[in-house]
Amino acid sequence: MGISLLDVIGLEKKFQNFQLGPMDLKVEQGMVVGLVGANGSGKSTLFKLLMNILRKDNGQILLFGKNVEKNEIEVKQKVGFAGDLLDPYGHLTIEELAGMIAYWYPTWNKEQFNHLIKKYNINTEEKFGKCSKGTKKKVEFIFSLSHDSALLLLDEPTAGVDIVSQRKMKEDLILFMEEGERSIIIATHNADEINQLCDDIVVLQAGKIIYSFNKDEVYENWAKLWVSRVPDELANHPNVILFSTNTPVQVVTNNAHKIERVLQSKQVSISHSQRLTMEEVFEYLIET
Amino acid sequence: MKLPIHVSEESRVPIYHQVENQIKTLIIGGQLPPETPLPSIRVLASDLGCSVITTRRAYQNLEVGGFIKTVQGKGTFVREIEKVIKQETKQKVVYDAFEKAVDQGKQVGCTKEEMHQIFKEVIKRNFKENGG
Numbered sequence: 001m002g003i004s005l006l007d008v009i010g011l012e013k014k015f016q017n018f019q020l021g022p023m024d025l026k027v028e029q030g031m032v033v034g035l036v037g038a039n040g041s042g043k044s045t046l047f048k049l050l051m052n053i054l055r056k057d058n059g060q061i062l063l064f065g066k067n068v069e070k071n072e073i074e075v076k077q078k079v080g081f082a083g084d085l086l087d088p089y090g091h092l093t094i095e096e097l098a099g100m101i102a103y104w105y106p107t108w109n110k111e112q113f114n115h116l117i118k119k120y121n122i123n124t125e126e127k128f129g130k131c132s133k134g135t136k137k138k139v140e141f142i143f144s145l146s147h148d149s150a151l152l153l154l155d156e157p158t159a160g161v162d163i164v165s166q167r168k169m170k171e172d173l174i175l176f177m178e179e180g181e182r183s184i185i186i187a188t189h190n191a192d193e194i195n196q197l198c199d200d201i202v203v204l205q206a207g208k209i210i211y212s213f214n215k216d217e218v219y220e221n222w223a224k225l226w227v228s229r230v231p232d233e234l235a236n237h238p239n240v241i242l243f244s245t246n247t248p249v250q251v252v253t254n255n256a257h258k259i260e261r262v263l264q265s266k267q268v269s270i271s272h273s274q275r276l277t278m279e280e281v282f283e284y285l286i287e288t
Numbered sequence: 289m290k291l292p293i294h295v296s297e298e299s300r301v302p303i304y305h306q307v308e309n310q311i312k313t314l315i316i317g318g319q320l321p322p323e324t325p326l327p328s329i330r331v332l333a334s335d336l337g338c339s340v341i342t343t344r345r346a347y348q349n350l351e352v353g354g355f356i357k358t359v360q361g362k363g364t365f366v367r368e369i370e371k372v373i374k375q376e377t378k379q380k381v382v383y384d385a386f387e388k389a390v391d392q393g394k395q396v397g398c399t400k401e402e403m404h405q406i407f408k409e410v411i412k413r414n415f416k417e418n419g420g
Binding site for chain 1: 303337338339340341342
């Protein structure tokens with residue numbers, strides 16, 4: 001497949017009560033990766049390690065094929081990051097913050113910034129620290145999109161953001177991806193964002209990647225089957241996620257083709273089969 | 289523009305194939321005339337809730353089949369299609385629809401004779417009212 005914009009190999013970071021990794025992750029050009037996991041599963045820690053704000057203990061992080069620590073300034077200029085980094089600068093107005101960020105990024109796009117400020121109705125004279133949670137999120141999002149980056153790292157960008165602005169953000173991310181050679185990693189708890197934006201899903205649990213898959217694979221393989229009965233062979237089958245023997249008798253599987261073959265060989269009829277929604281899949285993934 | 293296409297929750301047909309067939313149907317039926325711009329693979333994926341891998345594959349197949357064309361830097365457009373392809377595809381669309389109807393009839397326990405009867409009635413009703 002394509003060129004990867006991010007390669008993480010054997011990444012590890014230990015804290016007193018938490019360990020992230022060891023972790024491998026690859027993000028290909030043109031893909032939007034959804035990072036999903038419960039609170040405290042390590043999503044924000046991962047972003048901070050990728051941005052070299054936190055020092056890793058072990059492993060390797062390559063952005064655009066280059067070592068982040070050795071080429072920090074060069075590679076970071078092509079990364080747009082939104083993830084609660086600006087809180088220490090709460091005493092500055094948004095205008096002053098923009099001036100500071102523009103100084104860091106030679107590719108700062110003032111036109112794009114002004115366009116987005118207007119689109120999201122932001123008052124640039126307001127002090128950042130005085131802004132509401134949602135407005136802070138929007139301001140960070142705007143900054144991440146204003147320096148022609150090739151990779152966006154977004155840590156719950158729409159948390160606390162009003163519905164209309166959420167829609168605008170989705171549109172702006174789709175527009176960002178139209179260029180084709182860019183990628184996004186987005187941590188989210190929002191099912192709509194996963195459905196409408198993401199191509200691949202990575203599930204984090206207790207600092208480790210427990211699942212990583214293409215969204216359409218799930219649609220194709222996971223299914224709920226309405227059957228005449230559940231044969232014994234399926235009771236402990238590794239591809240059966242759940243079954244109920246009460247009417248309607250149902251089997252939930254992560255490999256519909258395989259289970260259909262088993263059912264056929266046992267002369268069990270399938271009256272109906274249905275794909276699962278992403279929300280349902282997550283519930284099963286996190287329960288099992 | 290949002291295309292009136294829909295990925296079925298029930299169908300086991302791969303999503304790229306469903307998308308491909310529905311766009312073909314819209315082109316053959318004339319709802320999408322030649323030169324109509326189509327949404328980008330990213331926008332279509334977002335509308336359908338699938339990944340760009342799927343929409344790219346559907347567009348690639350449509351392009352190979354001569355239904356659409358991609359103009360570098362401008363986007364994807366419906367092509368003027370040849371009469372022969374149009375006729376073949378038309379037949380295939382109708383064939384598939386009947387196939388599906390028979391499948392559903394069997395599911396509810398319809399006999400061959402009953403289905404023949406229903407088919408005759410539907411044809412009669414539809415063509416009489418239209419004067420055809």
